Amino acid sequence: MEGADLAQRRIVVAANRGPVSFHDDPSGEPVVARGPGGLVTVLTEVLRHHPGTWVAAALSDAERRLAAEQRAVEVALDGEEYRVRYVAPSPEAYHKYYNIVANPMLWFIQHYLWDLGRHPDIGANELDAWYNGYLVVNELFAKAVADEVGRHAGAALVLLHDYQLYCVARDVRDACPGTFLQQFVHIPWPQSDYWRVLPTPIREAVFRGLLGNDIVAFHTRHYVSNFLRCCADLLDLEVDETRGVVRHDGREVWARAYPVSIDPASLRDAADSARAHDAERELRSRRREFLLLRVDRLDLSKNIIRGFHALDRFLELHPEFKERLTFLALLQPSREDVEEYVTYRERVERIVADVNTHHGTTDWMPIDLRIQDDFPITLAAYAQYDVLLVNAISDGMNLVAKEGPILNRHDGVLVLSEYAGAYEELGAFALGVNPFDIEGQAEALHRALTMPADERADRAGMLRRVVEENSVEKWVQAQFSDIAAKLAADA
Numbered sequence: 001m002e003g004a005d006l007a008q009r010r011i012v013v014a015a016n017r018g019p020v021s022f023h024d025d026p027s028g029e030p031v032v033a034r035g036p037g038g039l040v041t042v043l044t045e046v047l048r049h050h051p052g053t054w055v056a057a058a059l060s061d062a063e064r065r066l067a068a069e070q071r072a073v074e075v076a077l078d079g080e081e082y083r084v085r086y087v088a089p090s091p092e093a094y095h096k097y098y099n100i101v102a103n104p105m106l107w108f109i110q111h112y113l114w115d116l117g118r119h120p121d122i123g124a125n126e127l128d129a130w131y132n133g134y135l136v137v138n139e140l141f142a143k144a145v146a147d148e149v150g151r152h153a154g155a156a157l158v159l160l161h162d163y164q165l166y167c168v169a170r171d172v173r174d175a176c177p178g179t180f181l182q183q184f185v186h187i188p189w190p191q192s193d194y195w196r197v198l199p200t201p202i203r204e205a206v207f208r209g210l211l212g213n214d215i216v217a218f219h220t221r222h223y224v225s226n227f228l229r230c231c232a233d234l235l236d237l238e239v240d241e242t243r244g245v246v247r248h249d250g251r252e253v254w255a256r257a258y259p260v261s262i263d264p265a266s267l268r269d270a271a272d273s274a275r276a277h278d279a280e281r282e283l284r285s286r287r288r289e290f291l292l293l294r295v296d297r298l299d300l301s302k303n304i305i306r307g308f309h310a311l312d313r314f315l316e317l318h319p320e321f322k323e324r325l326t327f328l329a330l331l332q333p334s335r336e337d338v339e340e341y342v343t344y345r346e347r348v349e350r351i352v353a354d355v356n357t358h359h360g361t362t363d364w365m366p367i368d369l370r371i372q373d374d375f376p377i378t379l380a381a382y383a384q385y386d387v388l389l390v391n392a393i394s395d396g397m398n399l400v401a402k403e404g405p406i407l408n409r410h411d412g413v414l415v416l417s418e419y420a421g422a423y424e425e426l427g428a429f430a431l432g433v434n435p436f437d438i439e440g441q442a443e444a445l446h447r448a449l450t451m452p453a454d455e456r457a458d459r460a461g462m463l464r465r466v467v468e469e470n471s472v473e474k475w476v477q478a479q480f481s482d483i484a485a486k487l488a489a490d491a
């Protein structure tokens with residue numbers, strides 16, 4: 001259980017993106033909006049239980065002005081109160097950190113996306129991005145976090161998030177001895193051989209940086225196990241896989257799994273909005289007999305193209321479904337300054353045109369592609385789908401697989417990649433697919449669309465139940481109870 005000591009601790013959260021975003025409106029007045037991404041929802045839940053400061057990178061002029069104040073600002077939005085402190089790297093340093101090292105380099109390694117016969121090249125440009133981008137931005141984060149911890153080192157709890165900040169923990173530990181540090185890695189942790197892509201000094205900096213924490217957290221047991229094996233294989237460290245412990249620098253670092261979830265009640269509230277209702281009316285008026293859905297950031301790891309190939313194949317094998325279904329693909333634009341993402345978007349648009357030309361008729365197109373960021377439409381589509389396709393190549397968790405079943409009213413079938421983190425919890429009630437196997441995915445679409453009604457209802461009910469039972473609140477509690485246990489073990 002959470003100890004009294006823990007409740008008193010000063011909490012500092014750090015993540016690349018903040019919980020809110022400040023922008024100047026056309027008259028130059030700063031306006032504030034909720035920050036994008038699922039991380040905001042789950043970290044807001046953490047801060048609701050344990051108020052603290054959130055350190056984030058300044059991404060707009062308004063945020064850079066706030067960063068110059070070198071202190072946290074307080075902001076209230078949608079009934080939540082946030083204390084946010086911005087760090088402001090130069091645009092060049094941020095570009096190197098975000099667009100070259102974090103995405104694509106680390107993201108591609110951690111999602112097995114590099115085609116190693118051809119990519120990546122780690123040349124002068126990449127090394128420069130590491131030393132003059134990633135490390136520089138990480139140092140800025142470490143300084144701001146240490147400043148927020150201030151003189152409370154022995155009574156502070158620092159919660160670092162994700163792959164953009166692997167080299168922060170050690171600096172904070174050096175600057176503020178006695179501070180408790182936990183880092184959550186929200187993306188997959190691949191096996192040790194794939195990490196060998198990185199030159200040894202960079203790889204060691206990543207691992208030793210992370211091992212500056214007291215606890216390193218992941219979404220699944222599989223990633224924990226990969227991480228522990230990596231520590232043994234790549235750094236020759238002493239690892240106890242049964243206890244989930246790595247010995248490093250005379251300390252014990254724990255590796256733990258906490259599968260992140262969603263808050264069903266607030267998702268239902270959002271789906272009850274006028275805009276979501278309007279969007280659902282519109283969807284209903286246009287829907288064919290069956291609605292297939294995918295909802296993703298436009299990211300290579302999501303495996304969007306193979307999903308369209310699978311639909312193509314399914315329609316070839318089962319032409320009786322022509323004109324009876326629509327595959328709605330809601331894709332949010334992402335990382336548009338990274339070349340690989342630009343090319344990927346073009347390929348996605350091309351395959352959609354090909355499949356639509358191949359099977360479409362004068363008044364029907366199988367794929368309805370919408371590259372946009374529109375949450376009310378997503379909520380409406382969740383309510384209406386018959387099949388939800390989540391066929392990621394690799395995915396830390398995938399919250400779409402949890403959000404969909406909560407809102408769906410059609411006993412929709414979840415077709416779920418075996419390589420999405422969510423598969424550990426939901427796989428038994430979904431139709432599992434190998435993301436590379438297009439025939440298998442085509443077959444799963446057919447099975448989903450022809451499944452007897454009672455089986456659909458049973459599976460949909462079980463998916464809802466698992467998600468309801470593993471709420472985001474439980475996710476927070478599990479972490480705080482391990483933090484208390486680790487503090488007690490180290491005392």
Ligand code: F6P
Nearest residue numbers: 017037038039162186187334396
């Ligand atoms: O899954 C990791 C993550 O950082 C999420 O927190 C976020 O939703 C997503 O990737 C988007 O990344 P970006 O901040 O680059 O848009």
